[in-house]
Amino acid sequence: MIAKKVIYFLAVFILFSINTGCALKNTSRLPVNKPGSIEWPDSQLKDRFGEYWGYRSVGDATNILKLEAPYVKVMVDPERYAVFISAAKNSAWNSIRIESIEWRNQNLVLVGFTAEIKDENSTIRSREVYFSDRWVLVNEKWYHVFDDPFINPDK
Amino acid sequence: MSGMYKSVSLYLFLMLINAASAIAGDVVVATGDGFVVYSRDIDVLKDVYGTTGFETSSKEYTDAMLKIRLFAKEALALKLGGPLVADDSGALSEQTEMTMDIFQKLLQMYGLYVSYIYDSYSVSDAAIESYYLSFPEKTTRSGDVLVNDFFRPDTLDEEMKRIIRAKLIKNRKPRLLADEFKRLSDKYHVKVLSGY
Numbered sequence: 001m002i003a004k005k006v007i008y009f010l011a012v013f014i015l016f017s018i019n020t021g022c023a024l025k026n027t028s029r030l031p032v033n034k035p036g037s038i039e040w041p042d043s044q045l046k047d048r049f050g051e052y053w054g055y056r057s058v059g060d061a062t063n064i065l066k067l068e069a070p071y072v073k074v075m076v077d078p079e080r081y082a083v084f085i086s087a088a089k090n091s092a093w094n095s096i097r098i099e100s101i102e103w104r105n106q107n108l109v110l111v112g113f114t115a116e117i118k119d120e121n122s123t124i125r126s127r128e129v130y131f132s133d134r135w136v137l138v139n140e141k142w143y144h145v146f147d148d149p150f151i152n153p154d155k
Numbered sequence: 156m157s158g159m160y161k162s163v164s165l166y167l168f169l170m171l172i173n174a175a176s177a178i179a180g181d182v183v184v185a186t187g188d189g190f191v192v193y194s195r196d197i198d199v200l201k202d203v204y205g206t207t208g209f210e211t212s213s214k215e216y217t218d219a220m221l222k223i224r225l226f227a228k229e230a231l232a233l234k235l236g237g238p239l240v241a242d243d244s245g246a247l248s249e250q251t252e253m254t255m256d257i258f259q260k261l262l263q264m265y266g267l268y269v270s271y272i273y274d275s276y277s278v279s280d281a282a283i284e285s286y287y288l289s290f291p292e293k294t295t296r297s298g299d300v301l302v303n304d305f306f307r308p309d310t311l312d313e314e315m316k317r318i319i320r321a322k323l324i325k326n327r328k329p330r331l332l333a334d335e336f337k338r339l340s341d342k343y344h345v346k347v348l349s350g351y
Contacts, residue, residue, distance in 0.1 A: 069285040069286070069289055070279060070281040070282040070284075070285045071282045071283070071285045071286035071289070071319075071323055073282065074278050074279075074282045074323045074324065074327070075323050075326055075327070076326070077326075077327070077330060104291070105288075105291065105306045105307075106307065107288040107306065107307065107308075108288055108289065108291070108306070134289060136285055136288050136289045137288070138281055138284055138285045138288065139281060143285060145289040145290075147289075147290070
């Protein structure tokens with residue numbers, strides 16, 4: 001059931017990325033921000049971003065933690081993290097729309113996106129939520145930057 | 156069969172200690188390999204905390220005293236306090252009458268072991284580097300000359316590594332101490348005998 005939801009999410013994410021002109025390019029990283037352009041630095045980040053939010057949408061803490069930046073695994077207790085993540089289990093992510101992709105420095109990219117979410121127990125049809133995401137490049141791999149007072153009290 | 160005799164002997168031994176102590180108004184609260192915690196020890200602890208206005212449950216006091224005993228014992232075994240004179244070493248590792256002086260020394264050894272636990276906790280270079288690169292706004296020092304590409308792995312110096320390491324384990328500290336307490340309680344076969 002969860003696997004089906006993840007596949008569905010990834011399919012929607014890929015379809016949406018193509019429709020909105022998110023370029024699936026496997027180019028070298030160029031930390032230059034072109035005004036108004038939504039361009040992924042490389043295909044690895046695009047894939048890992050889709051994977052990460054696919055797992056987040058179903059509350060799969062084990063797989064999400066693998067995509068979190070290495071510091072997260074030191075800072076947060078895995079059980080506590082799982083409790084936090086599982087809060088998303090009761091909602092369905094219908095689509096996501098990439099709003100912006102911006103280099104902060106040569107190892108850090110900010111991704112702004114809007115997700116259309118339907119809470120299973122809610123009578124409201126669906127709602128749009130904006131996320132501002134950070135992704136960091138460490139040892140040639142992109143990782144999600146989890147920044148929440150829950151684990152990072154100095155936020 | 157011999158195991159049963161051992162258990163009975165231990166039980167009788169503890170009963171004798173309890174009986175002897177009770178005469179002096181003292182009760183065995185907990186035992187572990189090589190040490191005994193008496194109600195009098197807990198009273199010393201209560202007196203120390205009492206001056207700060209702090210109060211807690213009997214179980215918390217017992218656990219705190221056990222933790223101090225166990226951590227101090229490990230600190231002694233690892234010689235974290237450097238070479239001690241024979242009297243000190245004996246007073247800290249075996250049960251003697253608890254005095255404020257001995258208690259203060261136990262606390263010092265306890266503190267050394269707590270630092271040792273934090274220092275020994277493994278934090279990978281990748282964890283430190285990822286934090287550094289992820290949060291430029293949190294890892295900027297007053298003397299840093301910031302240019303667009305300042306935050307790179309090669310600008311991460313030893314001082315910043317120490318700062319970040321401390322940040323990363325800050326949340327984990329209570330859990331690290333609790334885990335170590337549990338490990339040592341098992342290692343030294345700690346038994347809590349009465350809810351003093």
